Amino acid sequence: MSVGILTLIVLALAVVGFFVGRSRAMSSVGGDARKLHSLPGYYGQTVSLFTAVPAFALMALWLFVQPMVIDARIVGQLGPQIAEDATASKLAMEDVSRIASGLDALQAARGMTNEEMRDMRADFSDIRGRLAEVGVALGSEVNPQIFEMAKDYRIMQARGAMMMSVLVLAAAAAGFVVALRRIHGEFRARNVSETFVRWLLIASAGVAILTTIGIVMSLMSETIRFFGMYPIADFFLGFTWNPQFRGGSDLGLIPLLWGTLYISFVSMVVAVPIGIFAAIYTAEYAPPKVRAVVKPVIELIAGIPTVVFGLFALVTVGPFLRDYIAMPLGLGNSGSSVMTAGLVIGVLNIPFISSLTDDIINAVPQSMRDGSYGLGATKSETIRKVVLPAALPGIVGAILLAASRAIGETMIVTMGAGAAAKLGLNPFEAMTTITVKIVSQLTGDIAFDAPETLVAFALGMTLFVITLCLNIFALWIVRKYREQYE
Amino acid sequence: MTDISPTSADAPKPKAHGSLLEATPLMKRRNAAEKRFHAYGIAAIVVALLTLTVMLFTIIRDGHSAFYQATMTFPVTIDAAVVDKTGSGDVAEMSKVTTIGYARILGESLVKYLADEGLVVEGMTDKEITDMISKDAPARLRDRVLADPSLVGQTVTVDAFTGGRVDGYFKGRVTREIAERDSNVTVTQLDMADLMEEAGVLRSKFNWSFITAPDASDLRPEAAGLGVALLGTLYMMLLTFIFTLPIGVAASIYLEEFAPKNRLTDLIEVNISNLAAVPSIVYGILGLAIFINFAGLPSSAPLVGALVLTLMTLPTIIIATRAAIRAVPPSIRDAALGVGASKMQTVVHHVLPLAAPGILTGTILGLASAAGETGPLLLIGMVAFVTNYPASPLDGGFLDPASALPVQVYSWASRSDPAFIERSSGAIIVLLIFLFFMNALAIVLRRRFERRW
Amino acid sequence: MNDMRIVERDVDITENKITARGVQVYYGTNHALKDVDVDILDKTVTAFIGPSGCGKSTFLRCLNRMNDTVASARVEGKILLEGEDIYDPKVDPVQLRAKVGMVFQKPNPFPKSIYDNVAYGPKIHGLTRNKAELDEIVEKSLRRAAIWNEVKDRLDASGTGLSGGQQQRLCIARAVATNPEVLLMDEPCSALDPIATAQVEELIDELRAEYSVVIVTHSMQQAARVSQKTAFFHLGHLVEYGETGQIFTNPQDPRTESYITGRIG
């Protein structure tokens, strides 16, 4: 039974539960709803909740745990040597699961029975050929041990799925019956179902905390493993970034950090003045009609995916800077550069800064402006000397948030900054950033026991800590600022 | 200026300001500064809008041609001796013939057809003619024949793409000078392409397969399509919507209406605003470590992508939803509580319906920004080269490998053949249209609901 | 009434500071001020009284063109400052406001230091050549606003940190520092306690020596105490204008009388 069908069955049961619960409540008081403690619908709702929620929770848990249990069992069969070697056991597991899915396809294509499948033997039948027919290409002949394991794997999966279906349905049925039996006229259905719902609400709010814990845990555990393989001082203080396939890599953070900060700096040089002036214009100068058009159009920039900016950097901005500025000035011939990525991230951040600043400027009370005009100040004097200073904390907060975005920006630097880790000052040279290296170390074939892969987690941790500090500081400033005028 | 300043406390009545009708020199300077300041504001707006325009312009300029493809139309005789050697008409037997056989049929038919039509270029070899056909065409012909074995032995009209270079020639990407240096195309082939176009054999046609076909390898840019990526994005959006809406609404209701003012609530609040500002790539690392590595879910799967996007967008959606709930006037809650409704009833019957337009708008806008997210999806393997469509959701399609629109943009942009830049820009156009419709939906929904309340 | 006209005509020739003729103000379609004629004398305190919403603030804001900052407002008619039409296209409202200063109903100090609040006007109008002169103006203005003793030790503290009454006096000092010829005050004491009010009233009386002061107030006693001339507004009309003593003891218009005796407003 597939997960989809199981879900539908449980949902159907919950719907049935609603009507049965309601009618049972009604009949318990002889059809006179006034004698019930709660409205009839609450009795139905209670039954629905008791039917569906535990069943779905069980299903989610099962789906999460089952693969881990099966993998552990299969790896156990491989014998202690392989089981202890993470890479080898991972490779073996991949083979097993690929053959298993091939067998699934084969069974579906040929309409074979389970008995026939069980009798299939790697050393007799041409498994590789047969699997190739159903579109599963294998690199080498099938090792009989692996093949048997694949068969076991399928059986365990089938059993697991079976058990899950049975247990989930049992849980749903049990919830159904238990809830239904408690129903009588005096039953405080509203309170029970409201308490139930309240716990669901709390659990949902808890997702935010779980996410943070998940982020910290996943970054921490692998980072600690990384520092077990690679000296922590060499990472934080290393001036060379040079990962090698065969080990002996130099994984120094400093060139990446430098590239990240340099590019962010360029982007802020673009975004801060343009963003603030754009906000000043829309908030203070633009006639209402112009404002109504210009503001949403600028905010449109914020809705464009970053990969689009990345392509713009790669195809347009990079070559333009190279051909018209860098080459004539003899500053290099690279299309990807600090300048390319910095300019484009700057443009991306303009709407971010301008819309936050616009809000902040609008929050400055009109009486403040009146005071200034009343003394004979011009508009620009009022803005420069009264409005902006009053809004300064908020604007600083917005700028810090934008800086944090620039530091964490991934696609534009991946496509526009380059891949060479360098410590240089020439902004027309390609440099690379923390995020670029996270992407490059974690895509493609990755081995989770090599420092070259795990370093990505240490980089992620660094990025997380830097941006977190910026964000907390910025949010604190913004909050303080809000309180000032509330 | 001296006459302006008051000299002492007992100065005579200050008649210092002069006539209103003429500006003092200082006033002139101040007004000039005013004009400059105003001009800076306009300049900032112009720069921002200009950049936006240039960006959209270059993307449309580069990408619109992806929707058109140089296509040759010619008759092909499906030679039974090649595709059905046993003559049994049995599909299983016929499927043993690979695309190589079909390529030969196509090539021979084209050579013969061109000769019959009198389209000849001096010194052009048959191989050069055959090479003009896209490597993708044989596979399509094979699928067509296997779907309808009665075609064997007949002559059918085939629409076949030309190779990417010939197509690029018509789109202005490939010139004769380039062709001289390029080993994948010859000047003779371009001459022939011109001839064929004049004769109407070769035309530029709307390329549906760009939208529907799966990705294709580096050597066949002309065949690469967005089908798998579109499906992947659609699956992810569906799942993300299913996950975020209930969780987001529930969390917001709790925080706005029920949460006691205590440390835990504060912690959750601070948490949410910080999570909203965590770089998206960190969520990719989270997805890789937890969902793929720890929980063993398959990589490249829409389900994993959706989980990552859910965690990523939830904070934003919660913030928007809470604002919508807060916007419902307290008097309405008081009114409901005043007639004896429970807190929960008040929220469900009164607050939520009133906040619904805001909540929906916020959720859809959150989804729209998730739809364009690329970085985290790279880490969970959605950048893999996938040529099979994922199955339907009921058949476990959420776990099949798929791609996503923005990821497809990136992976095409990183290929070397410039034809893929066209594809990449074309994919952006599709992506932007997709986002446009999501935003429009948000606006329409809001209007609808707003009128009712 | 007749005597008054004569007095007015005299003044017209000699000491008229502001002359308003046929002033109409519209906020969008709302006709807020209808055909107001008034002459404001130099070195005199003029009080505007009338029920809420009758257009006192509106008229006050016409006198230094603060209504320009309200997008929907439209002003018609003539207002002359020493014979020059302040609505002449050639007039820069900024220059006008340097001559006609304003103190608002709600104290609105800038979120800057006390010193910078007061120095703001002199700085933008270039009234000083050096820091010493600026210091002098600041001190003089703070003294005139009767707040010097309270703040002289903390001129670097933020102006927003003062009490409401202190803030209002700071705003007065700020307006005085610009050295205006006319000072407009829109209910300057509404946020103040009786002691601070008394201080401000004393200040107004002193200011009369050099300036023309126009004050909007809801307090009849205050109008009687500080002003020499009083104008009564009702529903956008200027109903009656004359010597303060006369308005309060012997009003000519029945509406004025009923307002003063507390029957309308």
Ligand SMILES: Nc1ncnc2c1ncn2[C@@H]1O[C@H](COP(=O)(O)OP(=O)(O)OP(=O)(O)O)[C@@H](O)[C@H]1O
């Ligand atoms: N900015 C504005 N936009 C639209 N209408 C306004 C505006 N300011 C004032 N009005 C209208 O103009 C009329 C006069 O308002 P004004 O503020 O001059 O009254 P007021 O006499 O000062 O009253 P109060 O004693 O309450 O301050 C009122 O009807 C008011 O609604």
Ligand SMILES: [Mg+2]
């Ligand atoms: Mg008023």
